[in-house]
Amino acid sequence: MADSIIDSLKAGGKKLTKPRQAILAILESNALPVTAAEVHARLKKARAPMDLATVYRNLTMLQELGLVDPVGLREGQMRYEVRHGREHHHHIQCRGCGRIVDLMLCPLKKLTQLVESQTKFAVEGHSLEFFGWCPQCR
Amino acid sequence: MADSIIDSLKAGGKKLTKPRQAILAILESNALPVTAAEVHARLKKARAPMDLATVYRNLTMLQELGLVDPVGLREGQMRYEVRHGREHHHHIQCRGCGRIVDLMLCPLKKLTQLVESQTKFAVEGHSLEFFGWCPQCR
DNA sequence: TGTTAAATGCGAATCACTTGCAACAAGGAA
DNA sequence: TTCCTTGTTGCAAGTGATTCGCATTTAACA
Secondary structure, eight states: OHHHHHHHHHHHHOOOOHHHHHHHHHTTOOOOOOEHHHHHHHHHHTOOHHHHHHHHHHHHHHHHHTTTTEOOSSSSSSEEEEEETTTEEEEEEETTTOOOOEEEOOOHHHHHHHHHHHHHEEEEEEEEEEEEOOTTOO | OOHHHHHHHHHTTOOOHHHHHHHHOOOTSSSOOEHHHHHHHHHHHTTTOHHHHHHHHHHHHHHHHTEEEEOSSSSSEEEEETTOOOOOOOEEEEETTTEEEEEEEOOHHHHHHHHHHHOOEEEEEEEEEEEEEEETTO
């Protein structure tokens, strides 16, 4: 587990419990964003079962600390991915099979300024997801 | 009601029922995206009450016909807005008060081609939402 | 006007997610 | 090490959004 994560938890007055470590291990082993249910299922397989409510509580907390990013793909459930050591990026999901692919790009720095001057909002974040058909499904 | 909407319904084998007309009227009178619950409440006020399930069924169907666009702002519920006669656009929502403002811009035409060549997906759509603090809340 | 397929209302179900609470476990202080 | 405080967990129940089954209507058109 990365020191930066442990430091962030400490700074937030959080404890490094066993269940929490297991969740972080699952998250770190996944390149792509996962749902709470998926984390729950993988913990069960990894012989570290825990209550789904605990999974949700931890994902919410990790998000508040800025350690994980939420990814909303209009699936009726949220996905989460660790931020640690990865560039800010976006995703594309296949409308056929649901496959998700990382897009290592974000064209929105300039656009953010435009939005700020246009709306007078202080922009704090954005979500950008693409939908389409993957090579196997098209 | 616009002829183009009626034509689309007809082409999809759909009927132009009274409840459906009422829903479309509500949608057309709203510049900003609304939730199913909001549509349901406004129909009640407008003395054209109908079952919430009917509202959902219609919103889903109108979306499938391409007459309304879904807008996901991570509020735990979807919003919808009529596409008819309006430019493709995005939104920004205040993290404080929830206020939504239209952004009449979309910088993603070029980016879509980049995504397509990078992933080999056939891009069919995207969602782009900004979050921040509005002038009153910042 | 009759026929038929689509649409509606109602109630129950599902699904993702949250909450209350008692038992438990980090982790710093003594 | 032991104690104490406070965050954490499991369990069970609760929400809130959305969907489904089914019997009853209603629009569309022959």
